[in-house]
Amino acid sequence: xxxxxxxxxxxxxxxxxxxxxxxxxxxxxxxxxxxxxxxxxxxxxxxxxxxxxxxxxxxxxxxxxxxxxxxxxxxxxxxxxxxxxx
Amino acid sequence: xxxxxxxxxxxxxxxxxxxxxxxxxxxxxxxxxxxxxxxxxxxxxxxxxxxxxxxxxxxxxxxxxxxxxxxxxxxxxxxxxxxxxxxxxxxxxxxxxxxxxxxxxxxxxxxxxxxxxxxxxxxxxxxxxxxxxxxxxxxxxxxxxxxxxxxxxxxxxxxxxxxxxxxxxxxxxxxxxxxxxxxxxxxxxxxxxxxxxxxxxxxxxxxxxxxxxxxxxxxxxxxxxxxxxxxxxxxxxxxxxxxxxxxxxxxxxxxxxxxxxxxxxxxxxxxxxxxxxxxxxxxxxxxxxxxxxxxxxxxxxxxxxxxxxxxxxxxxxxxxxxxxxxxxxxxxxxxxxxxxxxxxxxxxxxxxxxxxxxxxxxxxxxxxxxxxxxxxxxxxxxxxxx
Numbered sequence: 001x002x003x004x005x006x007x008x009x010x011x012x013x014x015x016x017x018x019x020x021x022x023x024x025x026x027x028x029x030x031x032x033x034x035x036x037x038x039x040x041x042x043x044x045x046x047x048x049x050x051x052x053x054x055x056x057x058x059x060x061x062x063x064x065x066x067x068x069x070x071x072x073x074x075x076x077x078x079x080x081x082x083x084x085x086x
Numbered sequence: 087x088x089x090x091x092x093x094x095x096x097x098x099x100x101x102x103x104x105x106x107x108x109x110x111x112x113x114x115x116x117x118x119x120x121x122x123x124x125x126x127x128x129x130x131x132x133x134x135x136x137x138x139x140x141x142x143x144x145x146x147x148x149x150x151x152x153x154x155x156x157x158x159x160x161x162x163x164x165x166x167x168x169x170x171x172x173x174x175x176x177x178x179x180x181x182x183x184x185x186x187x188x189x190x191x192x193x194x195x196x197x198x199x200x201x202x203x204x205x206x207x208x209x210x211x212x213x214x215x216x217x218x219x220x221x222x223x224x225x226x227x228x229x230x231x232x233x234x235x236x237x238x239x240x241x242x243x244x245x246x247x248x249x250x251x252x253x254x255x256x257x258x259x260x261x262x263x264x265x266x267x268x269x270x271x272x273x274x275x276x277x278x279x280x281x282x283x284x285x286x287x288x289x290x291x292x293x294x295x296x297x298x299x300x301x302x303x304x305x306x307x308x309x310x311x312x313x314x315x316x317x318x319x320x321x322x323x324x325x326x327x328x329x330x331x332x333x334x335x336x337x338x339x340x341x342x343x344x345x346x347x348x349x350x351x352x353x354x355x356x357x358x359x360x361x362x363x364x365x366x367x368x369x370x371x372x373x374x375x376x377x378x379x380x381x382x383x384x385x386x387x388x389x390x391x392x393x394x395x396x397x398x399x400x401x402x403x404x405x406x407x408x409x410x411x412x413x414x415x416x417x418x419x420x421x422x423x424x425x426x427x428x429x430x431x432x433x434x435x436x437x438x439x440x441x442x443x444x445x446x447x448x449x450x451x452x453x454x455x456x457x458x459x460x461x462x463x464x465x466x467x468x469x470x471x472x
Contacts, residue, residue, distance in 0.1 A: 037257045
């Protein structure tokens, strides 16, 4: 079964969000230091919303939410849990 | 009125306004105004009291920009650009010993700071750098082909953006603060423009060396979102409001003079003046609301880096920059040929030329494109006061 982390990595790879291969980065590595631009961040958000069928609320629409695969994973897990609870 | 504002108004009325015509005609640095601003200790006002400054708030600083904008737009723009750099050191420097010393010097010696963000080869995108910081032990080296360093020749220091290391991607940037003894400038272009002629925004090759401690600790992306962007748009908008305010003041005087000549009848320009005052109020409300929003968000990195905050600041810039031209144009229509002349008390030609820079310095199209991108994910905000 593909994990949330695998799916996030897939969205990053397919969307071409980074100038480097995401496979070379750890979950905790800084994506901005790896070349993630603010423009690409928005496309990444859209890709993640589509992939997980979620909507990032405004409180999560900030730079730090998307700074690493692990940080994105935490936000998405939170949103998926909320969805199950609802 | 605060003491700082009184001092700024005095510099504006007694010095900057008097030399504004010459600064514009000769496209030269407003030396007289800056000597006066230094003498009045107005350059280091934002530096916290513990470092010898006045700890002025952003509202106070933008009211000074607004005051200067009514006298000489070039002086006000240089003052604004300097304060943007100071704000970056004030907000993001105190954790570093080197920058604490700089804060003391900014207040004590009234140093003037410029900025080198634009660079050849990045297509106008200041969030990308070609140049990189090269570190050797505790020393750093940096060369930048800066397409613009406003008042570079007259500054005491420059904040330079560059890639963190020669291996870093274009968007992974830092800010390095370099002082006059650290760098050499080779001029590559001149500044002969329609307006804002006194900012002397020439291009330069900047070659700097320094200590690694001169690099601001936080990444440029965060400094830009939290401080540089909001303070830029707030200080600029305030001085554009200042330009518009002075143009309307001239139109008001013109209409009053007409009214006195023919007591009992309303002069033809009065209606348009009412429109201009209406627009001016909208512009002012925009600036004041954005300043409040920024002051409420201050201290919270979360709120300052929220996309909704970036959109609000973008809107401030694109909105006020367009309105400045609109308001000045109204003033021109009201004053007629007297406003069109360069040798009349009602002349608004310089105002109009200066105001036209607003939509171009950081192109509104670029900012709108950025807002458009953010709006793809940002949700609606249904609240009135939220």
